[in-house]
Amino acid sequence: MPTTPQTTDELYQALQENDQRPYGRARTVTAEELVDAAEQFDEPVPLIHALLELQEAYTYGSEPRKSPVVFARLLTLFDEQPDVFDERLRHLLFWRFKWVAHALRQLPEIPLASLRQWLTEMRDRYEKAGLGLQPYYGQAYQLAAHVGEDTTAAYELWAARTRTRLSDCEACETCQRALYHLAAGDDERALRAWEPVLAGKESCQEEPARSVSHALLPLLRTGHADRARELHLAGYRGCRRNPSMAAEVGRHLEFCALTGNEARGLELLAENRGLFDEVDSPSDQLDFLTGVEVLLQRVESLGHGALPAAGYAGRTWTVAGLRAEVRDRADDLAARFDARNGTPAHTERRRARLDRAPLLDALELTLRPRALDELAPAAPAAAPTARTAAAVPESLPELVVRARELDELGHPDARACWDRLRTLVAARDHTHPDDPAVGPPARLRADLLDEEASRAGEKDEYADAAALHEEAAGLYEDAGRPGDAAISRAGALLATAELPARGDGAAEAKAAALTAAHASIVRLHEETPGLTPYQEARLLRLRVTALALRLQTTGSEDHVAPVLAEADLLHAFAERHDITGQVSGALLLRASTFAISGDLPAALTEIDALLDRLKARGPAWHLPRTLGLRGRIQLGLRDARAAHADLSEALRLAADWPADAIDTGRLHGDLAEAAMHLGRPEEALRHLTRSAELQLRRGSRTDAYCAYSNAAQLSLDLGRVEDCIALLDSLLAEPDVAAGELDDRLVAQLRLTRARALHAGEDLKAATAEFVALAAESAGWDDDPGSHAMIAAETAVLLGESGEFDRAREAADQALAAHARDPRHELLSNCLRELARLQAQQQGPDGLAGARAFLADAGRVADEARAAGYEAQGRPLDTALAYEHGRVNAYAGAYEESLAALDRALALLGEPGNDGDRAGEWAECVRLAGAVEGIYLERPDPALTRLDAAISRLTALGHADETEALTALASRLRDEE
Template identity: 80%
Template sequence: MPTAPHPQNTDELYQALQENGRRPYGRPRTVTAEELVDTAELLADPAALVHALLELQDAYTYGSEPRKSPVVFARLLALFDEQPDVFDERRRHALFWRFKWVANALRALPEMPLTSLRQWLTEMRDRYEKAGLGLQPYYGQAYQLAAHRGEDTTVAYELWAGRRRTPLSDCEACEICELARHHLAAGDDERALAAWEPVLDGKESCREEPARSVSYALLPLLRTGRVERARELHLAGYRGCRRDPAMSQEVGRHLEFCALTGNEARGLELLAENRSLLDEVESPLDLYDFLTGVEVLLQRVELLGHGELPAAGYAGRTWTVTALRAEVSTRADDLAARFDARNATTAHTDRRRARLDRAPLLDALELTLRTRGLDEATVAATPAAGPAARTPAAVPESLTELIVQARALDRQGHPDAQLCWARLRTLVAARDYAHPDDPAVGPLVQLRADLLSAEAIRADEKDEPAAALHEEAAGLYEDAGAPGDAALARAHALIAAAERPDEAPAETSAETSAETLAEDADDADGTGAKATALTAAHASLVRLHEETPGLAPHHEARLLRLRAAALGLRLQASGNEEHVAPVFAEVDLLHAYATRHDLPTQISGALHLRAGTHALSGDLPAAVTEIDGLLDRLKAHGPAWHLPRTLALRGRIQLGLRDARAAHADLTEGLRLAADWPADTSGTARLHADLAEACMHLGRPDEALRHLTRSAELELRHGNRTDAYCTYGNAAQLSLDLGRVEDCIALLDSLLADPGAAAGELDDRLVAQLRLTRARALHAGEDLKAATAEFVALAAESAGWHDDPGSHAMIAAETAVLLGESGEFDRARDAADQALAAHARAPRYEQLSNCLRELARLQTQRQGPDGLPGALAHLTTAGRIADEARAAGHQAHGRSLDTALAYEHGRINAYAGAYDDSLTALDRALTLLGDPGPEDGHAGEWAECVRLAGAVEGIYLERPAPALTRLDAAISLLTALGRTEDAEPLTSLAARLRDQE
């Protein structure tokens, strides 16, 4: 697996070692490290060879290959004995530090005899004493061996913990973890958590910490009632160890945490994400611990009766939970037995048994924003319907009665029809199905037409192509001698085809839209093609209606409703005022006919259509009046299942009227009533989404977030994957806006790890948007390395979006800034150039100006005077963009681009020590800003500009008198405006300058 041409000299070798050191740990890095050791031997440079061997041992240690680490160290030790002068102070320190690594590696190998472990510790002690080094690190290793074996650690602990730390002691974070684990083993959760506090709070860290400590602290936190803290640390800690072979033990403990908190489904999700660890972990000790965590999870899933669920297991075969648990148990038992045999104790078997026997600590803990259950995704309970909650009608046992009931319920539009059709679909598909010879149910072909028609309606509701299914059903109805049903099927086909004139995704289904015209006004595609197609469809519907003789009242009413729906959809697509009156005319026909024949469902549908048409035409008060009348009728005469959708429509209209409180009340009541009916027939997902909007208007973002996630999970359960992921994306963005960074990342990780997303079943732009939000969250969470890597990947992919250069410009600009934050200014310049090229095709003035100004600031802040030329080049380009924006009449959303540019000139010149140029630029920025007034929104920006100018003038140019004059005038102005907070930094600076005088 060669990674690059072999270095030809020592300089190239060191460069290659440095580049390899930036790679993540794993086989590619390890293989390259092995190759570089071979190269170092050929170059015959002892110092270079030492460096290469140190890097190779590093790769083995953190790549979870403990068998190879001691071999490399033996070579290093031999070189030290033979040529000690080759080891400068840094290399000597690294050598003695790694005695501990070898001790850890030998302890992790059950085939390594106990005598060999003790001999190595003796070697370590002797070497430390000979070198005049403190023995605290040796006693630390002696303690860890005692704890590993499960013997009494009292003396070993005191000999280690009672000694003063030395430069070769483990880092503070790692030692804290060992101290806390000692208290944990003694059963003292509180003392352990107190010891862990500096690490869990982020005050002490290293490569493995705080991820390692977090994994051990999760259960003690639960046991001591710190549930929310455990949840937070699980989200952050898991991200720090996932898919890392060197941290497989930690992954196992996160799986165990899921199993013991009612999050078995999330545990299976995390197991799938870490499936490779089952085959990649080379450390027997790490593998033993990881497998035990896996078994805790699988055992719990099996105990809950889900042993036949698929599970992500060893490569090469398909696994169920039960089969994988048996395999994992066998392997983990074997490892425990091998360690116990080596150690002459039963410690590892006992520890496994204790973990496997542990009872759940919580029935349910909502770990992430995406609630999951073992029986597919589940949604947290909606507001309870109370004791009056409706029980669905019983499905008849008699096949004849079942068919008759299904058709009767279907004619009414009753939600329970779905239960009957689902049962019939199963029965008809059976090989032994025998159709009743009964005139009351008609021939089998008619039943097949019914089932196909129900399937087509469901496809309509999911925005899937349905015209062909409706046409096929119409043909079957004709074969069955049911012309009315055939006409209805053809009517549905006409509307379904009209909604996709250019094969674009349908926005709404015909029958659904007939009830909810106002719901999706924001989603209308607005194309003339769609409006034209719907006009033609309506004409065809009228002809179909007129040319079909002998229609029953329920057939004729539904045809009238579809005629009205077609015109309503046309109005929605076109927004043309001339299309309003024809809708009302058709609605009046429907209402009159339904009233004459006493068809409550169609009367309700007509009134709902009328209210929706008022809303679409912009007459919201009239829409409210219509809805109020409809609600009164529904409460008196039914149908009851129309109440949730009607309240939902009134809630949306109230949002349009900017009465969020009334909207919240209507939508909440609608959601309460929707609990009586199947979620996909009562619009529960949409109710949750609209409630989220109302909550945002009311300043309740946390409640909004809950409704968004409920809506998304319902959409997912109903097969509306794209809608679900869009809503989840909104929830992720909201959680990020709320500062819940780890929630945001965990939600997006879950979505992006979904097999459907990984297999490319989702729109690639939607997936890219989710990844973009995740990258921003990683940045907000200060994981600059991961955020930069994701942004770089997205920038490369979006470069191919020739239909959307604006998005590429935005992504490339953000990528440039992150590269600048990482100090990679050459790569940042390349990314900025990409953004500029895309900007030329689709201008993004503010994003590009912000990017270039930020790069200029970062470069001078990091490089000082050496970075000034590059920074000025960025600002020159930003100046050109400001000129373009001005010429195009672009209005900035915040401060003007010229003002921002002048301020940045002042700031970067100050960083670079060019103080006269800095002050000139800041004065220009203040002139552009102008003095703030009572209504101005730029007082804070103006005050900051004055403060920087005062600092440059008074401190760096050593001209305190004019600086104080400037500051005092600004303080007086800000105080007069009541902006005392903005004046405080200026007052502090003025006091400092007076003290210096």
């Protein structure tokens, strides 16, 4: 709390501000300080309000030991000065008898006799106050259920009674009824009882999140897996990281464990690691820890006990170690409750949860399904196919010879051989074989370094690739292999040229570097004696690659012919020496060159000839990549169906080769594009997520996050809001994102999409908080003011929806300032008009001045757009502004001004034509003008004249649908006459 309140008005303001904070230590500490501040005024009412706030903070901050103490002070004040409790305060006091009963049940150190004594106190107080006893019987039933007694009689005494004003809310009582049927083993009846809450028809502070967590397993058992999945996503978001809902989090972890989603369970556990230390309720601790143990037990049973797990602060945990710790603590808690209650109920319930077998082998919960194998601290190399595994020789000399042979061919199986060699050479007992076929140790080390450099280059790690190639070149020279050294040096030159340049002339600088690299490789080629045909072909391939990358960088027509000339040199040489892989490589480069230059028909002709050759003469492993390029060319030619067929065939053929040999992530990404063109968004979403995860496994993290960003946006466009949020939550929790290692703009895009999804999911508070944070961060994007304008504008609208118009004004001013540097006319106009509408709608006449100020800004934006010759993609800005003046003035009761503005809008629109959208806009403007004139200004005759003329005009143009609202309004006006 920044300053201590000096007046009761300041105290009430501080209490109101604290009520807006999320539950947790920060809110609780402030509530404690406000109680201290209230005591200085020596007035009972401010102190009562402060104590009520403190008890709420303790209750929902999971500190049940403190809640009864605060309530005792309130009860004393009531007994001493009942007259200072008005009707509202009295209602709150008697309501919170239930809070105390709940808190006492959560504490095993409180004797059972004390719990019953408290219920007697509650009953006596209610009877003395003339209050109905249904709430008391509700608490008596919950105590019986907690203890493990026969609840039949207690349930009937409560459930059969009429609700009162002090009864728990409908949602909470619905949950208790459902849990009664669930305990009786009747899943179907429990779910029927729960339906109003699960469907969102009833809710409260803790509902539907609490009911959802209990309903997940019954839904699975009754065959409603899709509903369970949907509710898991929405329900988990409602309880995550919330100390007062730790038990619910535990049930979501259990759900993951029983549906084949152990990896997601560990991910959620990490997100909620704070609950190990923040939950002060023994009852909630027991439920949370039991859910955690169900998950850890399942992971350990699958052979992954050594995986890292998020647990208690102060040490590093494995799954097995944390499970042992959790088991001991939870067993102790269950035993303490059973000792207090005199029944084995808590131990038996805990055992029943731990003994449950998985309900489904696999249920895809999110757009990012992951397996436990992917969570290993150091993921092993991609497993080879059965064919590859059989091809790897056992003896080291044979393995070296085989790796080199396959490498010369460019065969995908070479990678498995190099992986095996790398493991053998790194072993402590490794001895280099004295075998002429293997050669000296320096050559083998160089082979391994050069292969590692190639992998680094595939991941765009060009600095590492260049250094590894140079080191390999030196070792090759030591081993007397000048040709191999030349190839490695050429690789280093190319990798160095690929290093990203910065600044305005980045493309030109990179093109120059590639030109220089090409010249250096040519010199290496010419000056290196004794090259074998394989080595010479490799150098020719590097030469043409340098020029192809230059063309890709510049797109210059002048750079096309040099690539084709070098590709022809490679092709002729490879044909002469029967180097099949390089022949197809040269032809593929020719096709790519035509594609980059924009000559797609020529590219298609080239690629078709290459496919015919590959099918006849091989190599077969070039087919997936070639079909992938053909698919991309077909996309360029706007033949999405042919592209989809090519890309699907490429994926099918890629499955015949090791997983890391072909860029299947790219194929899935291209298939997503083809599917979108074919109107198959759900299929596109599957390919996008698959592409992203494959890119992650390859180490291409930026490409992966870009693909996932597109998937998140697509899922939001499809209305799959919870899928979108769950996906983004998972990505934003990744270590490199949390550590700030990923590009900050890409992270901002992920967060922006998440904020929009929260808004779409009607979580306005969370969405606004994220938008405000993004607006503050993007204010520093001096190189991209347009993006800041967009974010600030969206932030302003959300603040307006929340009724915070002062803050909305500040955000709108930020957007306008950024717009002045990088104009976003339509975006700003839409934002300002919407803010005006919201303020007038929410505040009526009191908000008219603020609303008109927003419209004045929108008018200046429209003037700027007109002067700049800007044409809006949607409604013309002047017309939309005139209509909004009409609507805003109508909301604020300024009806004459409203009608005048609407007439201006109609004049700007002109007469409706054949365009349905324009006719609809015109009809709506006429309708609002008719309503203002006929209803609010009480001038029905001119309003009817206006409406009848519009109806006739629209009917003559064939816009029958647009006349319905006008006809209904005209009928109403005539009826009122």
